[in-house]
Amino acid sequence: xxxxxxxxxxxxHRHAAREYPAECCxxxxxxxxxxxxxxxxxxxxxxxxxxxxxxxxxIPLEDPGRESERNRYLIDPHEQLRVEKGARARxxxxxxxxxxxxxHPARPxxxxxxxxxxxxxxxxxxxxxxxxxxxxxxxxxxxxxxxxLEQLEVEEAGAAAAQSY
Amino acid sequence: xxxxxxIPTPLRQYTGKxxxxxxxxxxxxxxxxxxxxxxxxxxxxLYTDEGKIRSFVNVYLNDEDIRYLSKEQxxxxxxxxxxxxxxxAGGASSLSFAQDSNLRCICS
Numbered sequence: 001x002x003x004x005x006x007x008x009x010x011x012x013h014r015h016a017a018r019e020y021p022a023e024c025c026x027x028x029x030x031x032x033x034x035x036x037x038x039x040x041x042x043x044x045x046x047x048x049x050x051x052x053x054x055x056x057x058x059i060p061l062e063d064p065g066r067e068s069e070r071n072r073y074l075i076d077p078h079e080q081l082r083v084e085k086g087a088r089a090r091x092x093x094x095x096x097x098x099x100x101x102x103x104h105p106a107r108p109x110x111x112x113x114x115x116x117x118x119x120x121x122x123x124x125x126x127x128x129x130x131x132x133x134x135x136x137x138x139x140x141x142x143x144x145x146x147x148x149l150e151q152l153e154v155e156e157a158g159a160a161a162a163q164s165y
Numbered sequence: 166x167x168x169x170x171x172i173p174t175p176l177r178q179y180t181g182k183x184x185x186x187x188x189x190x191x192x193x194x195x196x197x198x199x200x201x202x203x204x205x206x207x208x209x210x211l212y213t214d215e216g217k218i219r220s221f222v223n224v225y226l227n228d229e230d231i232r233y234l235s236k237e238q239x240x241x242x243x244x245x246x247x248x249x250x251x252x253x254a255g256g257a258s259s260l261s262f263a264q265d266s267n268l269r270c271i272c273s
Contacts, residue, residue, distance in 0.1 A: 059221070060220060071257045088171075099255060102257065119178065
């Protein structure tokens, strides 16, 4: 289960709306408490797909004519390293990543699955005509064959009440 | 050289939950070989079937991407820190006509 609060979810939604019609992406940091990943920070990161040439240094492009920041995201690994170091120094861990699907549902594509890692929570936000609609969290199965919908629990910021999605 | 390898969270399940591993190695390649010899389940996540580092795996020597150093031949110094950084990528639509049907629910 992934647990975050309303402020975290609002921050993800604001980022998704700001970047529309491009995909946004960012990292979720917090504590791994046995069965619960408890998010304590959400950090927006740049989508490296805005710079196709630089993106290509890290990942092979399948079809440059049809791939752009509107249907792809890629996080700069150097930024990841910086965020991971900062988290580790504070006794926290990277729990997963979020990204938006502009005018697409909040479910992973085949491309998402092919590029996913086990254990991480992948939160996907659907953005319809600029408005964030639906947020779902997904975890890759151990054998990499499927994405599994993960329970996403959203607490009121500063309160104990929680609502499950 | 005694060096430290930092393991990212998704791969710690293959290193007995350890977030860093100390080992002896003279090059980046030797360090990764040493790591995957000790923790054999890591191998398929870091290397292709042809024995090349997967393109979705980034390896940093201290703060430098080994792609821009001498890759696996990059020499190591005492107390160097290697970080394995998984590429995080994805996107809304498939370019192929494959069905996006590999989805299941683990909600309780």
